[in-house]
Amino acid sequence: MKTRPFKQVDVFTATPYRGNPLAVVLDGSGLDDDAMQRFAQWTNLSETTFLLPPTEPTADYRVRIFTPGGELPFAGHPTIGSCHAWLQAGGKPRARGRIVQQCAVGLVALRREEGGRLAFSAPPLRRSAPSPSLLAKVAGALGLKAQQIVAAQVLDNGPVWFGLLLSDADTVLGLAPDHGLLKALGVKVGVAGVPAAPEEPMLIGRSNREARAFGGRAPAATADESQGDGAKIDLEVRAFAAPIGVEEDPVTGSLNAGLAEWLIADGHVPARYLAAQGQCLGRAGRVHIERDADGTVWVGGDAVTCIDGEVSL
Template sequence: MAHRRFKQVDVFGGSPFKGNPVAVVLDAAGLSDDDLAAMARWTNLSETTFVLPPLDPRADYRVRIFTTLHEMPFAGHPTLGTCHAWLEADGKPKGDDIIQECGVGLVRIRRDAGLLAFVAPPLVRSGPAPVDQVEAIRLALGIASADLLDVQWVDNGAGWLALRLSSRDAVLRVTPDYAQLGKVPVGIFAGHDAEFEVRAFIAGDAMPEDPVTGSLAAGIATWLAKEDLAPDAYIIHQGRILGRDGRIHVCRDSDGLWIGGHAITLIDGMLRPSGA
């Protein structure tokens, strides 16, 4: 198997090693689905991405996104991390913005004041979840009934169910029982004005609590915008329990709802499957 360019990018961190890492395999053409899945299991990160030539002529590149368990049609920090790696590897966008092709279609990414930001994709599922499912999740997370304000699907391709809690302290107090949580990716959040706290849980994944989660932030931001529960610009904090300092910048303007953050390459080299 040929050598491939490889980068590991820290995304959404307030400083290096404080965000969410994503492994990016450039020049992934010719790899089989089994190859991609094996590499993702080996990196043992929440996501590994593989850059391919686009199928849609409007796109600058195509990306496939794998967890240690399965392929995903969309994910947030892999989108920005892959874009950063592609630009750093001399990728040249066709226009002012970068157009990424992935499982949910085309995703627009822009560069703005040192940040990369993607337009939040539309939700494929929204609205309330079944009462018995919500109660099972509440018990698995140990959330007091009085602290649970609302629950909505915020699924933009990543499957998220989001629980809005009464306070940021209530979010930080949660101690999940992953054996009882089930297979649905669950996010919890609270906040007001320009500061929100988020946590994300994916039972069974290599990293069952995700450090910083762009797809969840995009889904929550879509919910908050629809119900006018947040200003046009604010910051989502995530990862404190894990010793991270995740900062997701949300901005709503006439072009859409943008989910942005910093990205920095911390590992840069070659993936050598043959060992030679």
């Protein structure tokens, strides 16, 4: 074993402990697959990454991404979190204002946005209509009725997500999935819904009666009440990934990338919007989506370092 620089980063939030945590080993050299997998199981986070020198001449660094259950070719919150950690540790991009990450899915471009926020270019998306029989089984595992599903697509941008657009955000927030059944089906499911426009401004303080009416959760809001920045939420998202050992992921970049490419293309959401994820886990993840004039979809989020030190591996 040797001592290696290490950071634990909270991603898709500017407020520590409100987003999705990521473990980053800044020097993964000399570690074999088993050692990386063991450490990812030990951290017990949705993802752990290991930074390595690039093998592609145009890349700034290479990353390997592990869940407790295995390696991923690409994932969004590890992309933003790893880039944040690499830059904070003194990494210097080859090109000004642009960072290139190498991972198993290929080269992923990142850019710095207003306020230092990072955004990655969504990988190419392959999507298709799910089989009616599988759709019915997934709906059953989520406790959904057919009329609550507006649209469905299988989304593949490295990870494969079974994407569902539901009738509204409150339906998304009210789901209580059968995770064992989802695991048996072998599908990772991402659900999304648009918040209803409130008849009057939402207030931060709500009565216990109001909370009980929403199953103990606050109603879907159009303003970022938890972080207090007044940002309008355009889409509420949840991600269930029991097949890889994560029943519900707090904030999911790859899913939000796939949802954005699908939902924008089919006219369900505008070309620029803000997604919220993690409310049911006590988090307040915020994912900034923007499609450029050339069709490139950028998935952005803040990141903050919560632990900075060393690890023996």
